[in-house]
Amino acid sequence: xxxxxxxxxxxxxxxxxxxxxxxGRSSYFVIFNRDxxxxxxxxxxxxxxxxxxxxxxxQTLVDKDIEVLITGRVGPKAFRGLQEAxxxxxxxxxxxIKNALTAFENDELTKSGGPTGGKHPGRK
Amino acid sequence: MQITVMSxxxxxxxxxxxxxxxxxxxxxxxxxxxxxxxxxAIFLRPELSEEEKIVWRNIPEIDHDKCNRCRECIDFxxxxxxxxxxxxxxxYPELCGSCGGCKIICPEDAISDKKRQVGKINWGKINARDDxxxxxxxxxxxxxxxxxxxxxxxxxxxxxxxxxxxxIDAPPGxxxxxxxxxVNSDFILLVTEPTPFGLHDLKIAVExxxxxxxxxxxxxxxxxxxxxxxIEDYCQxxxxxxxxxxxxxxxxxxxxxxxxxxVKEMKEWREKFVDLMADIEGITA
Numbered sequence: 144x145x146x147x148x149x150x151x152x153x154x155x156x157x158x159x160x161x162x163x164x165x166x167g168r169s170s171y172f173v174i175f176n177r178d179x180x181x182x183x184x185x186x187x188x189x190x191x192x193x194x195x196x197x198x199x200x201x202q203t204l205v206d207k208d209i210e211v212l213i214t215g216r217v218g219p220k221a222f223r224g225l226q227e228a229x230x231x232x233x234x235x236x237x238x239x240i241k242n243a244l245t246a247f248e249n250d251e252l253t254k255s256g257g258p259t260g261g262k263h264p265g266r267k
Numbered sequence: 268m269q270i271t272v273m274s275x276x277x278x279x280x281x282x283x284x285x286x287x288x289x290x291x292x293x294x295x296x297x298x299x300x301x302x303x304x305x306x307x308a309i310f311l312r313p314e315l316s317e318e319e320k321i322v323w324r325n326i327p328e329i330d331h332d333k334c335n336r337c338r339e340c341i342d343f344x345x346x347x348x349x350x351x352x353x354x355x356x357x358x359y360p361e362l363c364g365s366c367g368g369c370k371i372i373c374p375e376d377a378i379s380d381k382k383r384q385v386g387k388i389n390w391g392k393i394n395a396r397d398d399x400x401x402x403x404x405x406x407x408x409x410x411x412x413x414x415x416x417x418x419x420x421x422x423x424x425x426x427x428x429x430x431x432x433x434x435i436d437a438p439p440g441x442x443x444x445x446x447x448x449x450v451n452s453d454f455i456l457l458v459t460e461p462t463p464f465g466l467h468d469l470k471i472a473v474e475x476x477x478x479x480x481x482x483x484x485x486x487x488x489x490x491x492x493x494x495x496x497x498i499e500d501y502c503q504x505x506x507x508x509x510x511x512x513x514x515x516x517x518x519x520x521x522x523x524x525x526x527x528x529x530v531k532e533m534k535e536w537r538e539k540f541v542d543l544m545a546d547i548e549g550i551t552a
Contacts, residue, residue, distance in 0.1 A: 194414075195347025195362040202341065202350040220359055228352035 145177040147247070148204050149240050150214040154184045157240040164215025164236065167197030173240050174207055197221030204230060213243050213252065216259035234259065269433040270547065271449040273476070274458040275468025277439035280488035280513065281458050283523060285436040286310040287530045289402060291540035296431040297393070299406035300423060300448040301438045302386060302416045309526045313391035313404035320388040322407070322422045324365040325380040329356045333377035340369035340378065361412055386410050386419040390426070403428060416444035424451075432544070441468075441475045449476075453551050455483035456510070461494040466501060473507065482550050484510040491515045508550070511543050 150169035152161045163169035168190050174183045185207075189199030197217070201224035204212060212225060213233045225232055233252040235243045246252050272285040286307050289295045299305040308315075327340075327349070334356050341349045341356075348362035349369060360383055370378040386409040393402040407423040409416050416438065424447075427433055437448035449455055455476045459469040469485070476483040487498050490512035502509050513519065522529045530536045 189347065192347060194345070194364075195359065198350050198359055198362060199347045201352065205350070205352055220362070224350055224352055224357065224359075227355070227357055 145211070146207065146209050147175045147177065147211045147213060147244070148207065148209040149173045149175065149212075149243055150187075151184065151240055157182060157244070158242075160240050162213065162215060162235055162238050162240060162243050166212070166214045166217045166221055167195075167200045169200070169214065172200075172203065172207075174209070175244060195220070198224055201225055201228060201230075204228070211247070213247055217255060219258040222255075222258040268454070268548070268551070269427065269429075269435065269452045270454045270456060271435040271437050271452040271481075272456045272458060273437045273445060273449055273472055274439060275441055275470070275472040276459070276464055279439075279458045279460045279465060279468075280486075281439065282307050282310065282436055283529075284456065284458050284486055284488065284513070285434050287528050287536065288540045288543065289434045290528050290530050291537040292432055292544055294400060294431050296403040296428045296433045297405065298423060298427065298433060298435045299404075300420050300435050300444075302407035302409040302419050302423070302444070303438060305406040305408050307436050308404070308406060310528045311393050311402070311404060313393045313402075315389050315391035315404075320422075322385045322388060322419050323382040324385045324418045325367060326360045326363045326365060326383045327358055327369050327378045328381035329358060330377045330379065331355060333375045334373075335375055335377075337374060339372050339374060343368050343372050361414060364415065365418065384410050385413055386416075388419075388423055388426070403431060417447045420444055420447040424448075441471045445475065446479065449479055449481065452481055454547050455479070455481050456547075457483055457485045458488055459485060459498055460489045461487060461491055461496075461498050463497065466497050469498065469501070473505065484508045484547070484550065486510055487512045489513070489515040510546055511539065 150163040150166055151171040151173045152163045154171055169187050170190055172185050189196045197220050201221055205228045209230055211231050215236055217232055232255040234255050235252055272281045274281050289297045299307040336351045346362045346364045348359045350357050386407055388407050390405045393404050405426050407419045409419055435448055438444045457472050459465040485502055485507055519529045
């Protein structure tokens with residue numbers, strides 16, 4: 144079994160809804176189950192929390208047995224958590240959910256090796 | 268007498284007012300509570316003692332043999348500082364608010380306290396004038412990356428010497444760290460500037476002073492006869508007293524840029540701060 148989570152701007156058809164570039168404050172998560180090709184939208188309960196949205200989002204994915212995350216960017220705290228939980232991160236920008244999934248299946252997405260922006264966000 | 272110098276907007280002149288006022292009065296204890304960027308020392312140049320006090324707060328430490336990952340602590344934590352990742356309960360110390368609730372709620376008694384450095388406190392003396400006794404100086408400096416300045420300001424305020432005229436330089440804004448700085452003060456000086464930004468943030472600061480139920484008055488910094496109206500109209504409307512205006516002057520700006528308190532070069536201003544203090548005493552009496 145392999146489950147993939149993609150951050151989504153809203154609910155709806157996967158060829159219309161776009162990937163939310165934010166991880167912790169993403170509006171929805173789309174859970175794609177590779178085994179039965181089922182798709183489920185879940186609302187991100189932590190999208191407007193005042194503290195630790197990223198950590199809460201990691202917990203949500205862990206509880207859903209997610210193995211792969213596709214999103215726009217991941218902050219340092221969320222990255223640490225995803226790494227601890229063994230969830231692989233793939234980055235995409237400006238894409239629909241469907242295109243992002245296809246790109247992932249075709250091995251076209253970059254696997255993230257660190258928090259987006261690097262360890263020194265202020266440096267080029 | 269305890270006076271907190273506050274402003275909604277950053278960069279309006281809290282530190283300028285607080286330091287120049289402190290240098291104009293006798294028997295002052297200066298507390299720099301702007302712990303994220305304590306820079307009143309640039310103007311006051313205290314001789315700091317070599318000792319310093321490290322301030323700690325508690326964060327949870329998990330006994331992984333006892334923890335059965337029941338998640339009661341995770342559900343309780345308002346700061347989202349705990350998560351079960353893989354087979355382990357994981358702590359995010361930088362998110363933790365140090366409320367201690369997880370330790371109380373844990374049914375397995377698997378959580379204990381661990382210390383984490385919030386910041387440090389330094390102190391010293393300032394012998395700025397021959398005709399004055401020396402000023403007591405205290406400042407807090409927060410550890411980079413800490414989420415809340417409150418525990419550090421709380422510790423800093425334990426050093427308050429009530430025998431003295433205490434001047435507290437507060438952080439900007441109107442959040443918890445400002446409240447912690449101002450609470451228990453006898454008076455709040457609200458520093459503002461005659462701009463829409465100054466007015467906007469002054470209104471927020473006034474609301475806070477009202478909620479704290481502490482008497483307050485306004486100082487207009489970078490005052491300009493042609494622009495002060497924006498603040499004056501508001502203050503008149505709300506019956507708020509404007510206690511002092513510091514002019515928008517090149518001389519003051521140049522001194523500031525060199526880290527020099529303007530009362531040192533413009534001695535006539537000492538009298539104005541002495542008068543200001545008398546006004547404050549009149550209001551609080």
